[in-house]
Amino acid sequence: MTSGSAFVLSARRRLIQIIALALVISGCTSFLLVSILMMSTGNIAGFAPYLGIIALGLGGSLATLALLERFVLWQAVIPLAVGIDGAVVSSVFLLPEQTLVALPFLLVPLVLICLGRHRPSTLVIVGGSIVVAAFLASLAPRSQVDRVVIGDALPLISGIGMVTLLVIIWLLSDRLLAISDQAVAMADNRAAEAEAARRQAEEAQRTIEQQYAEQKQLLDLVSVLETPVITIGEGVLLAPVVGRLDSRRAEQLTQRLLNAVHTHRANAVIIDIAGVPTVDTMVAQLLIRTAQSLRLLGSRVVLTGITAETAMTLSHLGVSLNEMSTVRDPQEALLVLGVRP
Known part of the structure; x- marks a missing residue:
C-alpha cells in the first residue's frame, strides 16, 4: 500500500x-x-x-x-x-x-x-x-x-x-x-x-483460538478419563463409572459405549457403579436409558458395584432395573456371561 x-x-x-x-x-x-x-x-x-x-x-x-x-x-x-x-x-x-x-x-x-x-x-x-x-x-x-x-x-x-x-x-x-x-x-x-492494532487483534484471536483448542483437548481428555471403556474379554467391555453421574456424563458414557460396541462388535457391556457416591432416581433413569440404547445394538448390559445402601435406596424409590442384569462385581459378571477374562 x-x-x-x-x-x-x-x-x-x-x-x-x-x-x-x-x-x-x-x-x-x-x-x-x-x-x-x-x-x-x-x-x-x-x-x-x-x-x-x-x-x-x-x-x-x-x-x-x-x-x-x-x-x-x-x-x-x-x-x-x-x-x-x-x-x-x-x-x-x-x-x-x-x-x-x-x-x-x-x-x-x-x-x-x-x-x-x-x-x-x-x-x-x-x-x-x-x-x-x-x-x-x-x-x-x-x-x-x-x-x-x-x-x-x-x-x-x-x-x-x-x-x-x-x-x-x-x-x-x-x-x-x-x-x-x-x-x-x-x-x-x-x-x-490501525495496522498495529489489527495485527494485535489478529494475534489475540490466534492466541484465543489456540487456547480454545488446548482447552478442548483437555476437556476431551477429561471426558475420556471420566468415562473410560476397557476391553476385558472377547466381546466384553467394562465401563467403570467414578464420581457423580449427571446428564452430561451420562450422555458421554452412552456415546462412548455405543461407539465402542459398534467398533469392537461387543455383545456384552459391564457398567460398574461402585465409584458412584449416590444413586438416586435420576441416576437410575440415566443408567436405564444407556442400557436401552446398548440393547438396540444387540449388546447385553450387566450392572455391577451396587452396594447395600444403593440397593435399599433403589428399593425404597421403587426403581426397576429390568433393562439390565445386576451382579456384585465385574468378576462375577464375567462368570455370568461365561467369558474368561
Whole structure:
C-alpha cells in the first residue's frame, strides 16, 4: 500500500513535470517564431539574443525533465530554476525598460524549489532572488510623473515590493507545504497505529483460538478419563463409572459405549457403579436409558458395584432395573456371561 508521503511526493513530481513541459512547449514555439522572423527579416544580430534567452529557459526545462526520475526533487528542479533566472536577467539587460515586467518571473523558481522541501536550497534561492531582484530593479530606467519626480525612488520602491512579494510567497508556500506534510505524517501514523492494532487483534484471536483448542483437548481428555471403556474379554467391555453421574456424563458414557460396541462388535457391556457416591432416581433413569440404547445394538448390559445402601435406596424409590442384569462385581459378571477374562 502506497503511503501518503509517497503520494504527495509523486504529486509534486507530476506538478513540476507539467510546468516543465509547458515551458518546453512555450520555448519551442517562441524559438520557432523568432527563427522565422530572423530568416524573414534578415536581422540575425538583432534576434540572436532573444534566441539565447529562450534557449536558457528551454535547456533548463529539458534538463529538469531528464532528472526528475533519477534525482531527488530539489536537485531535479535546480536546472529549471537556473534557466528561468538566467532568462530573466538576460531579458532585463537586453530590454531594461521591461524590468518591472520581467522581475515577477523570479517567483517561478522560488515556488518550484519550495516544492522540493529542501530548506538549504530554498534559502539559497530566496536570498539569490532577493539580490538579483534588487540589482535588476536598480537598473530600471528612471521615469517621471506630473508634478512629482519618482524616477530616483522607483528602483527602491520596486525592489522593496519585489522583496516583500518574494518573502510572502515563500513563507506561504513553505507553510502550506509544511502543513500538508504534517497532515500526511499524521495520516500515516494513524494508519500505522490501525495496522498495529489489527495485527494485535489478529494475534489475540490466534492466541484465543489456540487456547480454545488446548482447552478442548483437555476437556476431551477429561471426558475420556471420566468415562473410560476397557476391553476385558472377547466381546466384553467394562465401563467403570467414578464420581457423580449427571446428564452430561451420562450422555458421554452412552456415546462412548455405543461407539465402542459398534467398533469392537461387543455383545456384552459391564457398567460398574461402585465409584458412584449416590444413586438416586435420576441416576437410575440415566443408567436405564444407556442400557436401552446398548440393547438396540444387540449388546447385553450387566450392572455391577451396587452396594447395600444403593440397593435399599433403589428399593425404597421403587426403581426397576429390568433393562439390565445386576451382579456384585465385574468378576462375577464375567462368570455370568461365561467369558474368561
